[in-house]
Amino acid sequence: MYPMLWILFAEKGPKWTVMIILDKNKEPLWTGELELKENTAGFRPHKIRILKREGKELSDEEYFQSKDFINLLKKANRIMVASGGSPDREKELSSLLCAYQLKYENVNICRFCRMAQRFNFINKSSVRYHKEKICPDCAKDELRKVLKNSRQNMGDTTVDFFYETLLRTKDFEKTVAMLSAGRLDPEVTKYDTVKSVTAEKLTGIKKLPIHKRLKNLLLSKSETLLPVQSLAVDAGLLLGKNLLVVSATATGKTLVGEIAGIENILNGKGKMLYLVPLVALANQKYDQFQKRYSEIDLSVSIKIGAELIKTKSTSAMRKTLDSDIIVGTYEGIDHILRLGNADSLGKVGTVVIDEVHMLTDPERGHRLDGLIARLRYTFPETQFIYLSATVANPDYFAKKLDSNLVVYEHRPVPIERHLIFAQEHEKNRLMAQLIQDEYAMKSSKGHRGQTIIFTNSRVNCHTIAGALQSQGIPAAFYHAGLNLNERKVVENKFGRGEIPVVVTTAALAAGVDFPASQVIFESMAMGIEWLSVSDFLQMSGRAGRPDYHDRGIVVLMPVPGKSYLSGTKETEEEIAIALLKGGLLEEKFDYDEEEQLEELLASVSVTSSRLDLSKIHRSMFGSFSENMMLIKLQKFKFIELLGKEIRQTRLGQIASAYFLSVSKTYMIVDSIAANISVLHIITNLDFFTAATFKYAEQISKDLRMNLPSRVFQGAFMDIIFDGSNLKDVSPKYQKLLLNFAADMFVCSCAESPYCGCAERKFSEKIILLRTKGLEPIEIIRKLEDDYGISAYAGDVFSYLEDAVRNLEAIELIAKTVKKNEIAAAAKEMRLKIQG
Structure with missing residues (x-):
């Protein structure tokens, strides 16, 4: 098969650039310079000098014979003349081609390619470059130069992201504008939109087979359940089935757990344990549940630790276990089990584990894993509801937790996600502008736009809040270092719309309920560790609440080239891009020896049967070297192995109940023996x-x-x-x-x-x-x-x-x-x- 032959003419001053193109290749076989000369018959080739052959510049002069060039023209499958030249010059070339009865067509080609003696058409894939269009390859070359000259020390991933953006937007100026965006511009900074879906069937509350007191309470807020709640009902919520509910923040999944719990309480099946990972979140849920369920005469208690320091702010809290609803931290409830006091919880109808993705937390995951296994063993007839916004492998999690899976992937309000590359000294000004723009807006529900800023340390919380205050913006800081009263003041002011922005640490506020319309990630880290995709999705889900807002805004503000740990190859802007692209990795549950020893010892608090102990640990996500760890616990005098039975020693009971490691336990023992002061x-x-x-x-x-x-x-x-x-x-x-x-x-x-x-x-x-x-x-x-x-x-x-x-x-x-x-x-x- 003969190769496809194209010949392109492009005007170059008094001469013509000629490209001989085989099989549509962008790099011509050879590129030459044609000089025409007029004689009595019209315009004819005078000189054809070859400048470049197969991509290489020629050092010596080389010419192509005129008669050979005419023969080449006659063999061409396609003769093209680049548009945009002088009409008079084109007439001269036309005279030559017509003399040999050769037809040609005008085409739009990339000017940058032509200057580089390459060939490419201007078409639908071309990129707008100032007032013209150029091919994607040349646009990438120009972008590469701009990124290099910006001196922003970008990683390869970021450069690739800019290329992707260029090809997606097909606009060079808008892509480059991302380097110095002064405010949100959907045409420049927007990465994508997480769309909402409204055309879904909603379950009417009046038709639900639930207790009258619960039904009336729900009807006072709405006539229908939200989609995720309707899906949960279909999955067996009201039939006592265990459920794993995976749904974005603000979709209404919390009420799924509450409906199960309150229905079981009112039907005499037992109290509800509502477990959360953070003290701040437990305090908030305690307040919410007290207000909500006192209307139907239910009592609420809080359990957040082994003992609670009595202060003016906490003395009024109800802490008895003799309540219909017990809100607790994971450790608060686990402490009761580890003491061997599971009976003190009484009859439990429902256990709700909020933020169950904490199972994957590298520091606390093993404790939640063990707690869930011990609760399932202790209360086998109880309904378990697990709630999370993000789980990497929901089918595996649901199977392991013996639960029906409810996945609701859509938000009730859309979220726009924006990326702004910012230098450190620009951030406060940019954030101030974003906060003011958002606070100036009101939703169709009458609520002002409010902002949460996530940063990586408490010091930064204060610094950023102070910088915003100096610009006249009422800003509050919020983190675990504040006492309960200080946190409540901020929560209440923000809830009433009195302050436009709260600056908080990523570790604390991911679960705390701030009704924000805008979330800004000032940092891509927690402390000195990069955010995980799971954490990012949890936190970005705080933007846009269905009862308050029409849409949410998420803004990432990475500093190009910034890192938090020496030796890490990733830079902040690369992490930001990776977070936006998402894709949760499947989690691993590898527990070290200390963690295995702790969980085995804790589980002996709820059973003396070696058979049941194995059953508890088979239900956990982490794997255990059970026999080896039991031998070590016996060696440490924490347990006694008695055939098929196992018992904690008194020392083992204390170590387990008070979350003491082996080393800390023996530090206490040795110090007491040496009569060291308390x-x-x-x-x-x-x-x-x-x-x-x-x-x-x-x-x-x-x-x-x-x-x-x-x-x-x-x-x-x-x-x-x-x-x-x-x-x-x-x-x-x-x-x-x-x-x-x-x-x-x-x-x-x-x-x-x-x-x-x-x-x-x-x-x-x-x-x-x-x-x-x-x-x-x-x-x-x-x-x-x-x-x-x-x-x-x-x-x-x-x-x-x-x-x-x-x-x-x-x-x-x-x-x-x-x-x-x-x-x-x-x-x-x-x-x-x-x-």
Whole structure:
């Protein structure tokens, strides 16, 4: 078969560029320069110089014979003349072609290709470049130059993303505009839209076979169930079936669990346990359920830990287990089981596990896995409802959880997802603009647009909120370091639409209910770890609530080239693109030895049968080296193996109930044997390290160096311990530093100040202040007055709660080893801390 021969003419000043093209190849066989000359017969070839052959420039002059060129024209399957040239010049070429009875056609070709002596048509795939169109290959070449000149240190993945965007939009200027987008522009920044679907069959509430009190309560809000709720009813929700409900945030899946729980309560099948991963979320659900279900005379309690510190803000909470609804954290309910007190929960009709995707959490996943298995074993007739917005392999999860699967993939409101590449110094201005634009809008339901900003640290929460406030925007920060009252103030103000923006940490607010229309990802990380796709989908799902908004907005603001850990190859903008592209990876459940030991020991709290113990662990996601771990638990004197039976020793009971590792348990045992004081024992178990120096910035200016704000970081410890530089610090701050050094750094350790004594003494200070009756916020004020050191009330509260749990463990272990004086001292201190 003969090759397809095309010949293209393109005007080049007084001459013509000629391209000899075989089989439609973009790289011509050869490219030449044609000079025409007029004689008595008309215009004829005068010189045809070959400039390039098979893509290579010719160094020596080479000419093509005129007669051979005419023969080549006669053989051509197609003769083309590039449009856009001079009409007079085209007449000259036409004269030549007509003389040999050759036809030609005008075509649009890429100007950039022509200048590079290549060939490509302008067609539907071409890219708009300023006021003309060029081929995709040339557009990519030009884009490559712009990206290189931007000096934004982009990774290969990001460059590929820009290429994809270029080919998708077919607009060079709009693609390049992504590098410096000043505000949301659907034509420039929008990545995609997650569409809503409204044409779905909804189940009428009046027709539901449910208790009258529940029906009336539901009818006071709506006449129909939402789609995911209707699907759950079809899957056996009202028939006592276990369900795994996978649906985006704001689709109404929470009410699925509530309907099952309340219906079972009203029909005498038992109370509802509603379990969540976060204390903040438990507090919020407790408040919501109290308001909602007091209308039908149901009682609500909260269980969020082994013991609860009594403060003015928490003393009013109902904590008894004798309630219709118990809202608890995973650990709060697990503590009851680990104590061997499952009977104290009474008759349980429904267990709702919210945010069940936490099974895949690398730190807490094994505990949730074990908790679910123990609950299923303890309450075999109970209905289990598992809720999640994202699960990588829902069919596998449903099978493992012995549940019917309900998947609802659509949102009730659409979400626009935008990507803005921003430099660090531009972010606050950009975010301020986005917040103001959103707050100025009102939905058809009458609600202002409000924003959640996710960032990767508490410090950034305060910094960003402060920067926005300086621009006149009422902004609030929200994180686990705040106490309950502080968090509630923010939640209530935001809920009433009084503040346009909340800045929060990714780890905390993914599950807390803020009715936002816009979510901004200021960072692509949690701490120093990149966000997972699952976390991202959970958090972005906060944008757009059906009762408030007509649509949601999600904005990612990565800094090109930024990373949080040295040695990581991914950069922030590459992570942002990967998050948008999605695709959940299947999770692995590989538990290390400590985790296997903990879960096996915890499960012995609910059964003494080795057969049943194996049954519990076969139902878990993680695999266990059961026999080997049991032998190790026996060696540690945590259990006794008695044929087909297994029992916890008293030491094992305490370790299990108080979430103590083997090493911490024996640290307590050895310390009690050595008659170490109770205060020393608890502070050796856990230091309080979340302290910051309030005046670090001012001291940095005095010393002309950049000091970290964390008190127990190396640079700050060196300055205080050395003391030689303190003369350069202003007297006010010098006194505070000297007070701290005098109280914390007096020890005889060779490794001082890195021996741990300073951290232990500071932790003791917090404990002792609490034993004098000070509230967490009062403890912080005292530390600020004495040392200029500050902390978050929530962190102090958590530390004191851990201290209470450890003190109770110390008390019980001391009793076990007949050290009654230490047991009494631990009890006395525990009661003082509890308040």
